Amino acid sequence: MVYGYPSENVWELDLQRFGALQSSRTFLRHRVMEVMPLMYDLKVPRWDFQTGRQLRTSPLYDRLDAQGARWMEKHGFERPKYFVPPNNDLLALEQSKTFYKPDWFDIVESEVKCCKEAVCVIDMSSFTKFEITSTGDQALESLQYVFSNDLDVPVGHIVHTGMLNDYGGYENDCSIARLNKRSFFMISPTDQQVHCWAWLNKYMPKDSNLLLEDVTWKYTALNLIGPRAVDVLSELSYAPMTPDHFPSLFCKEMSVGYANGIRVMSMTHTGEPGFMLYVPIEYALHVYNEVMSVGQKYGIRNAGYYALRSLRIEKFFAFWGQDLNTLTTPLECGGESRVKLEKGIDFIGRDALLQQKQNGVYKRLAMFILDDHDTDLDLWPWWGEPIYRNGKYAGKTTSSAYSYTLERHVCLGFVHNFSEDSGEEQVVTADFINRGEYEIDIAGHRFQAKAKLYPVISFFTHKRRKDDVELSDFHGK
Template sequence: MDALTVQPKVVIVGAGIVGCALSDELTARGWTDVTVLEQGPLFATGGSSSHAPGLVFQTNSSKTMTEFASYTVRKYAALTLDGQWCFRQVGGLEVATTAQRLAELNRKHGLAASWGVAGALLDPEQCAVLHPLLDAGQVLGGLHVPTDGLAKAVRAGEAQARRAIERGARFLPHHTVTGIESAGGRVTAVATDRGGFPADVVVSCAGFWGPKIGRMAGLTVPLVPLAHQYARTTPVPALAGHNSEALEASKPILRHQDRDLYYREHGDRIGIGSYAHRPLPVDLDDVAHPSAGAPSMPSMLPFTAADFEQAWADSQELLPALARTKVEEGFNGIFSFTADGFPLMGESPQLRGFWVAEAVWVTHSAGVAKAMAEWLVEGTPRTDVHECDLNRFEPVQLAPSYVHQRSCQNFVEVYDIIHPLQPMEEPRPLRVSPFHARQRELGAYFLEAAGWERPHWYEANAGLAEVASIPGRGAWASRYWSPIAGAEALATRERVAMYDMTPLKRLEVTGPGSLAFLQYLTTNQLDKPVGSVTYTLLLDETGGVRSDLTVARLGPGHGSGERWQVGANGNLDLDWLTRHLPDDGSVQVRDITAGTCCIGLWGPRARDLVQPLTETDFSHQAFGYFKAKQAYLGNVPVTAMRLSYVGELGWELYTTADCGPKLWDTLWAAGQSLDVLAAGRSAFNSLRLEKGYRSWGTDLTAEHNPFEAGLGFAVRMDKGDFLGRQALLGITEETVSRRLVCLLLDDPQAVVMGKEPVYVDGVPAGYVTSAAYGYSIGASLAYAWLPRAAAGPATRVSVEYFGEQLPATITEEPLFDPKMARIRR
């Protein structure tokens, strides 16, 4: 926090489970001047928390979301309210009725092990012992997590609120927020229908009303309220006498994801939740205000029985005891969905002091609140939250139609088996590089990221794959992959290839204060001559790696001062730099991605291709590694940077978007005699892993420091002060407790995908980050986080992949061209 008192005035909007949890976490850290405003009553406020069935399944493909859920379990299990439980650890059971789901549960068991959640794979009979209502004949197997369970959201909320109140917080019901007041770009107060409340910090925890609160602060809160069906049966004879009214449940919470269903006990009844129906988006203008005269639960809409018919039939098939019952009651409950399925956390980029914690379900509520409190009080959350950061989206991803369409699709896919590379199909295409038409002519297979269409391989290169005899791989790793990618990787090593690097974020930094600004925010030495390019890191205050950058010093700016081009990882980097701009206007940061484009030209014949096109000397002596020059290639003005993320001779060639097609055509025509080819992201990923190049957000995040990640070479402790420097004092690669290491799998066809657990001496000790087949080295490789004590070279480990233990060996890196001879020639 900047320029705030030690005890800031905090106003939280919303007393649902998230607002209550945040008030508890903040006051526990000493921020006790907390006011929670609620438009409805306390504590059954009428929002999503009030009707949430409370199922807490911890395991998620996201490490962050699993950590949030696990903290929620630990916290709520220790809470009571007037002697009543807030969390019942009855366990969670997910069952498979198809071979595909059974394989997915094996993969999910691996995810649980990676993230430290204990679970067990069960056969049908074991599933039926745990949940006797199951028809074992319908089930192929299951995944049991004993620590999962049921949360009483309203009860847990009140229990946390009481603790906050004891520390000084106040909760005010029936206060409808009517405005967010500000001055000088900072929030100053919250206006309500009952008066104003001064505030240094405002946190919107308003749930599906969040977009309305956000608009008052000039902020787009990209979520969509969607109705989700929940029903209860009449008494189930088989449950008679099993559960008391106080305890409610004794059997595991149950998921039947093959039919988009889940189940929990309500005494002698069964509650059934369904995602099997059509998306039911809700217009907030149609939701009654939770005030006098309005329904007590405006978030509970009338039950649409026709949408539940198939769900009821499928439920009776899985749980035959339900055939003796009927649906006694049901409702369509409103929940929040986002375009990518993650919560929205963070501070508004336009209004300092206005924060959001929205689209958070009960499952993750305490974990999100803890991270938010750490963020506010300490300046940085201790859990990596880049997947959840409010500012992660590109502007095109904030279009109302985009948010609506993707959020509805996330509802449809909530229980689907989603491959790590699987893109959403609509709305596409959104963003295309200037080379898109040429790529389509070459049969590009596109996947999508941040709205960009990105070629992963080209059908035009199919003939190369037949000659190269690329090895196959398993069914899961074969999805969104082609042996053509292997041929493209080998051809890059042997010839010269063109890679579309346009989707990578590019920022322009200018102004007289730009050097001092960048020097303070990054770890490496940037005070070098014009034409220098530097690989460097962004750190937070704890020394965690927020991002890695390539920074090119290009010369005079448009006005006074200098001009720099920063190769970044995404919108969060733009947000970070913008937040740290000096107030005197001496530095400007501009996103130039859309107006520019880039071709990575790499391979041993790269110089042979480019030199005849220009009068500029591209020799190694005149144009060294990590240098930049302005030049013309034919008729195209380019900024050429001698960088290589694939470990081969070559350049990143930048030009303006209008000249993009001409740049492609110029290089393509000149390269015909050199057997030039276009290559895609799949080959790129294999090549960069052979060289040991890290990918931020996958191989490392803000949870890791540079020395753990093997990036200590990008830190210059002697250059002067920089953000995060104090936290790194005394740390070296020899003193860290964990390391990112390279693994070689024994079986070359055993290609894993990432996030699999790594076992040392039979015990899960870490997890895979990135993985690929190394076509140049003829082996399957992976990178993984492991304890330093277990991360020595030649150490034998195993990777769990769909329930199978794959032997592997820790090896020295990089695996390819360790002396960098191919790049520096």
């Protein structure tokens, strides 16, 4: 135990990963009957439960389902994985589960390409959403103590921040928009709904003038991704949406079509240009229809979470529950910008981060680009693969995806520095990462990989367009 916390990640055993929605006798009876045989089965990647489905759905569920959406489930919420074109065999595609190249590869490629060249819509309504308001400064003061970044920002600004424990590890990774001087809008991962609520209630003062409200069900969230997203919203809002008028990480309420009060945020969770639209649920279908109608001239299409996964991993975006957990600190994953140690108020985890900043980190999140991996013939990396540095075990991957831009598999994972004599962990520096030769072990076969501490997509794309260099040239830089 460190600071009273487990020495291993125990999220999979935490009861707060469940909610009241999973407590019905019918749900439990059917889910338990499905779970028990799986203890002796080999689950393929991206495997989904078959029971307890269609429990929580977006208002757009039927509309998206009719357009070929294939579904995954998260915290009881149905989320689109990808959209099957009309001429594909839906049944055959749904049954094609494998450790090798999946049949949805080309479908996701077309969605990713559309996100990069035109505009796509991803229904992300499942994200947890809280509002924190007060009559005075109670909301700001409470959030400043619970979160690591500085939330005393001008109205309309969005802050990426961590909700840390005393160890400095992530209890939650989220985005918070300041709606006005006394009101904040918080967006968190889907499976954080119960855990985050409990954590905030634990550390926020019991004050009748301070209100914490779960508004997850009140808003449909549409992620409008791509360079033409600005054109679509400009037509629908009759307001300038260019960076000069609507800078990055900014939030404002505006009209979209006939609907008022749409919270539009200049962020996408993928690194691509675009906007998040938080739409009051009664306007969801209207706003979606308007976006799709106006977007036709710009090549708009639906996309799913598999495309989002590919985009965010190639941009080196770490996600909570996959790459980040209660034992991961911001200093270990390049999240220094989400911490303000000198913001003028103490916050949970600050002392641990100050100590870690002084002593150094004992693991570091890195991006690995596979060199000699054959996408068509070799087993794919999914997550949990061993990482070898100079032939020695150095950690394991936390998530991976095929990058359609790099035309290579990209893995994220933590690198450790184990002593050859005692096996104890030692400080990991940027120089230690950069000087190593790496391999990723996939089912007993090691593939060479290049380790990077910063995203490389923008550089690669520029070089590719300019002089059509080979990927091997890029890897040497």
